[in-house]
Amino acid sequence: MNNLIVPIDFSETSKNAARYAAHISTLIPDAHLILYNVFDTLEYGSDGSPLGTEGDEDASRKAIVELALASVQSELSTITSARISLVAEEDNRFLDTLEKYVKKNNIQLIIMGLTGNTRLVQVFMGSNALNIVKRGIAPVIIVPEHATSQSAKNVLLLTDFKDIENTIPIESVKAVLDLFKPRLHIVNVDHEHYVQVTEEYKAERVKLETQLQAYSPDFYFIRLFDFVDAINQFVADNHIDLILTFPRKHSFLSNVFKTTSTKKLAFHSHVPIVAINA
Numbered sequence: 571m572n573n574l575i576v577p578i579d580f581s582e583t584s585k586n587a588a589r590y591a592a593h594i595s596t597l598i599p600d601a602h603l604i605l606y607n608v609f610d611t612l613e614y615g616s617d618g619s620p621l622g623t624e625g626d627e628d629a630s631r632k633a634i635v636e637l638a639l640a641s642v643q644s645e646l647s648t649i650t651s652a653r654i655s656l657v658a659e660e661d662n663r664f665l666d667t668l669e670k671y672v673k674k675n676n677i678q679l680i681i682m683g684l685t686g687n688t689r690l691v692q693v694f695m696g697s698n699a700l701n702i703v704k705r706g707i708a709p710v711i712i713v714p715e716h717a718t719s720q721s722a723k724n725v726l727l728l729t730d731f732k733d734i735e736n737t738i739p740i741e742s743v744k745a746v747l748d749l750f751k752p753r754l755h756i757v758n759v760d761h762e763h764y765v766q767v768t769e770e771y772k773a774e775r776v777k778l779e780t781q782l783q784a785y786s787p788d789f790y791f792i793r794l795f796d797f798v799d800a801i802n803q804f805v806a807d808n809h810i811d812l813i814l815t816f817p818r819k820h821s822f823l824s825n826v827f828k829t830t831s832t833k834k835l836a837f838h839s840h841v842p843i844v845a846i847n848a
Contacts, residue, residue, distance in 0.1 A: 571602045572600055572602065573604060573676055574679045575675075575681070576588045576605055576606060579607070580607075584683040585642060585683075586717065587681050587711075588605060588681075590717060591603055591646075593649055593721065594720075594750070597751075598749050598750070602654075603650070603654045603655070604654075604657055605639045605646075605656050606657045606659075608664045608667050610661075610662055611660050611662045631660075632660065639657075643656060657671070669705060677708050678709075678745065678749065679708060679711055680708050680711070682702075682710060682712055682713065704817070705847070709742060709844055709846045711845075712843045714840070714843075718840045720811075722750040722752055723811055724755065724808060724809050724812075725755065726813045726814065727755070727814040727815075728757055729757075731774040731775055738778070740782070742846045743814065744782075746846070750812075753788075754786070755788050755808055755810065757790045757792060757801070758771065790804070810841055815846075817847065
């Protein structure tokens with residue numbers, strides 16, 4: 571079974587991510603969607619009862635969360651026939667709780683929304699930027715607020731063709747590609763080569779082409795002065811549904827999430843990104 575987990579905080583952004591998960595689950599054999607919520611632990615008094623609440627507050631709070639999850643489940647059932655499970659856990663440590671669940675339950679993908687002042691956003695922004703990706707728990711599909719993609723048939727892999735053996739986790743990439751069986755577009759994003767393709771670039775391309783030959787990738791070398799504009803145009807021209815990238819120091823994805831410029835964020839506002847820890 572291919573298990574996809576969608577953390578839900580009931581914001582519209584997280585529900586949009588859940589809708590995207592439902593759509594792509596139709597492409598995945600034996601898909602299983604898990605709608606997942608972590609609600610805060612209450613403080614308890616010396617008598618063991620929640621402070622300022624009735625003794626059965628835990629049970630009622632969990633029941634409310636499960637009812638809200640069931641509402642999302644009902645909507646998703648109109649999109650996919652995949653099995654949908656609901657999980658509500660009480661804890662104040664969202665990342666730790668999610669990591670334990672993912673490791674214990676053989677999760678293939680984590681699918682999360684991103685925007686606004688929600689708990690999920692705090693996972694990615696500020697001092698906690700990309701923590702969940704850096705933990706290397708599983709590939710993470712980040713679904714921007716206004717994402718409209720409902721497929722994963724055209725996948726774009728971004729790379730600078732530098733030391734690919736150490737910067738691209740090939741087995742993890744293959745695992746994602748095997749889920750969707752997409753057309754694979756591999757694009758060089760190194761802005762240093764304006765005049766010609768270097769011998770180093772050619773050698774790295776051969777390595778990557780050999781490792782991913784089973785997926786018949788198309789390769790592109792784009793001469794550009796504005797990286798974001800070029801990728802924007804490529805995504806539009808090639809009907810890209812999903813972007814694969816590998817966060818690391820000074821990486822493309824890290825730079826995207828550090829900027830607040832609308833222009834810098836424009837290219838991925840409608841296209842989800844798969845972040846795979848290298």
